[in-house]
Amino acid sequence: MFEQVQSRKYYMQIVNQIRNLISEGKLNAGDKLPPERVLAQEFGTSRASIREALSALEMLGLIESRSGYGNVIKVDGTESLDGEMFKTLLKDHSPYEIFESRLVIEPNLAFLAAERATPEEIQEMGEILERLNKTGREIKNDPLKVEPYMEEDRKFHLQIGKCAHNSVLYTVFSGVNSMMKEAHWRTLKTKGLLQEGNLEKYEDEHTGIFNAIRSGKKEVAKVQMHDHIKELKKDIFDMHD
Amino acid sequence: MFEQVQSRKYYMQIVNQIRNLISEGKLNAGDKLPPERVLAQEFGTSRASIREALSALEMLGLIESRSGYGNVIKVDGTESLDGEMFKTLLKDHSPYEIFESRLVIEPNLAFLAAERATPEEIQEMGEILERLNKTGREIKNDPLKVEPYMEEDRKFHLQIGKCAHNSVLYTVFSGVNSMMKEAHWRTLKTKGLLQEGNLEKYEDEHTGIFNAIRSGKKEVAKVQMHDHIKELKKDIFDMHD
DNA sequence: GCAAACAGGCTGTCAGGCCAATTTAATTTT
DNA sequence: AAAATTAAATTGGCCTGACAGCCTGTTTGC
Numbered sequence: 306m307f308e309q310v311q312s313r314k315y316y317m318q319i320v321n322q323i324r325n326l327i328s329e330g331k332l333n334a335g336d337k338l339p340p341e342r343v344l345a346q347e348f349g350t351s352r353a354s355i356r357e358a359l360s361a362l363e364m365l366g367l368i369e370s371r372s373g374y375g376n377v378i379k380v381d382g383t384e385s386l387d388g389e390m391f392k393t394l395l396k397d398h399s400p401y402e403i404f405e406s407r408l409v410i411e412p413n414l415a416f417l418a419a420e421r422a423t424p425e426e427i428q429e430m431g432e433i434l435e436r437l438n439k440t441g442r443e444i445k446n447d448p449l450k451v452e453p454y455m456e457e458d459r460k461f462h463l464q465i466g467k468c469a470h471n472s473v474l475y476t477v478f479s480g481v482n483s484m485m486k487e488a489h490w491r492t493l494k495t496k497g498l499l500q501e502g503n504l505e506k507y508e509d510e511h512t513g514i515f516n517a518i519r520s521g522k523k524e525v526a527k528v529q530m531h532d533h534i535k536e537l538k539k540d541i542f543d544m545h546d
Numbered sequence: 547m548f549e550q551v552q553s554r555k556y557y558m559q560i561v562n563q564i565r566n567l568i569s570e571g572k573l574n575a576g577d578k579l580p581p582e583r584v585l586a587q588e589f590g591t592s593r594a595s596i597r598e599a600l601s602a603l604e605m606l607g608l609i610e611s612r613s614g615y616g617n618v619i620k621v622d623g624t625e626s627l628d629g630e631m632f633k634t635l636l637k638d639h640s641p642y643e644i645f646e647s648r649l650v651i652e653p654n655l656a657f658l659a660a661e662r663a664t665p666e667e668i669q670e671m672g673e674i675l676e677r678l679n680k681t682g683r684e685i686k687n688d689p690l691k692v693e694p695y696m697e698e699d700r701k702f703h704l705q706i707g708k709c710a711h712n713s714v715l716y717t718v719f720s721g722v723n724s725m726m727k728e729a730h731w732r733t734l735k736t737k738g739l740l741q742e743g744n745l746e747k748y749e750d751e752h753t754g755i756f757n758a759i760r761s762g763k764k765e766v767a768k769v770q771m772h773d774h775i776k777e778l779k780k781d782i783f784d785m786h787d
Numbered sequence: 788g789c790a791a792a793c794a795g796g797c798t799g800t801c802a803g804g805c806c807a808a809t810t811t812a813a814t815t816t817t
Numbered sequence: 818a819a820a821a822t823t824a825a826a827t828t829g830g831c832c833t834g835a836c837a838g839c840c841t842g843t844t845t846g847c
Contacts, residue, residue: 313799316601320605340829341828341829351800353594353597356598356830356831357597357598360598360602361605364605364606365606370555371808371809372808372828373807373810373827374808374809374827375829376828376829387635391632394632402712402713402714405715409650409654409715471643471650472639472640472643473636473647474646474650477718556831581797582798583797592831594833595831597799611798614796614798614799616797617798
């Protein structure tokens with residue numbers, strides 16, 4: 306019946322405003338915030354309050370405060386800000402366990418996606434898949450395409466997660482997914498990806514998953530996603546169980 | 547090869563120290579921190595730095611700062627501090643989606659638990675189950691036992707999560723699990739739990755899951771957990787799909 | 788007895804200042 | 818002219834001191 310009164314503390318209001326600016330895409334990764342003294346003026350508060358907000362934002366992993374330089378936005382919040390914050394929690398977990406969690410979550414996301422995806426979402430998924438496959442085939446002639454390929458791959462999986470229409474699972478997955486952008490993951494994955502025949506294999510698997518989701522075959526989508534992630538896991542960690 | 551240099555910024559060191567005290571159980575939910583001025587003295591910093599740390603801790607959901615009263619520890623961090631922080635991210639998500647995520651995660655935790663649980667962990671699980679079942683039977687004569695029952699139930703499921711030995715999934719699940727302690731969940735659950743015959747049903751299901759895990763029957767554990775959560779979901783949300 | 792006023796402790800916020808880190812520009816050196 | 822050095826400006830990191838407002842318990846006044 307009654308609405309929550311606006312968070313009274315200044316630093317919280319500042320955190321929320323900046324957080325919103327990030328998720329609205331008005332502040333992007335790499336952008337520099339105005340100097341603290343300027344922020345204080347613009348928000349109409351003291352520098353102390355600004356700094357309380359900034360330290361909180363830094364602890365949440367949204368900005369990085371660099372002495373003598375400025376406060377820099379660290380994340381691209383348009384995909385899932387909550388996911389980026391969850392990623393911050395994952396920092397110290399082992400790569401193996403992080404990847405293993407994909408094996409649990411993603412097949413179920415595929416299942417739910419087959420059940421709930423809207424036509425528009427399916428179409429977008431198809432477009433991403435097309436770009437992904439195209440980029441994959443270009444790698445043979447141009448090894449520099451590996452980076453864009455991994456990015457398209459990330460987006461394809463993320464789109465499936467979005468289609469599952471479960472914000473909790475999406476938050477978790479987008480955190481894990483975003484972790485794959487990190488440098489040490491890229492080197493890990495590059496090794497596995499480039500082995501002979503893998504790209505063709507992935508193309509088949511991705512296409513199969515997409516078709517299953519599009520035609521609403523929930524169980525098929527789930528199983529195929531499971532097999533796909535298991536293949537990835539094998540290719541990356543060189544394990545076979 | 548080289549270890550990370552200690553986080554330079556004062557507020558970070560303070561956050562880490564307090565965070566550790568919470569996860570070590572030296573600071574428990576409800577405890578009041580010393581006044582900021584005292585903290586400043588004890589940490590050897592200014593009150594400004596203390597407040598930067600406290601605002602960060604509050605944003606992470608670990609403490610609550612009450613004007614004119616003090617800074618209060620908000621979580622019991624001995625189960626999983628990361629989980630408590632993840633719970634903070636869940637605050638605004640719909641109860642249905644939160645519960646649905648259990649349906650995805652817990653069966654897989656049961657699966658992994660059947661594969662990886664140590665004898666000691668199994669034994670502890672058995673002891674929790676025994677207490678749970680005992681409390682469940684006492685409810686008939688003493689409706690006040692509902693609260694303890696739900697707490698034992700929470701612990702039983704959490705123990706399974708722990709046995710899965712995957713820190714990422716455990717963090718997520720313990721966050722969701724801890725959410726079940728919240729007031730609005732308790733009322734939701736109480737309604738469903740107390741319907742005729744449910745408690746006996748749950749006892750059978752719990753026991754079945756435990757036996758499957760103990761004897762290493764991974765697939766059985768997974769399926770039974772899935773069915774159990776689905777029953778719970780039905781009883782709580784009154785849905786049947 | 789009971790309500791109202793009071794007092795002490797604590798957080799919320801501000802103002803102003805100094806130091807250290809880092810970038811940028813200026814200056815010197817090669 | 819290019820490179821290395823130095824100087825200046827910018828910016829975050831941190832500190833001190835102060836005051837208003839909130840909370841709690843106690844005292845005062847009826």
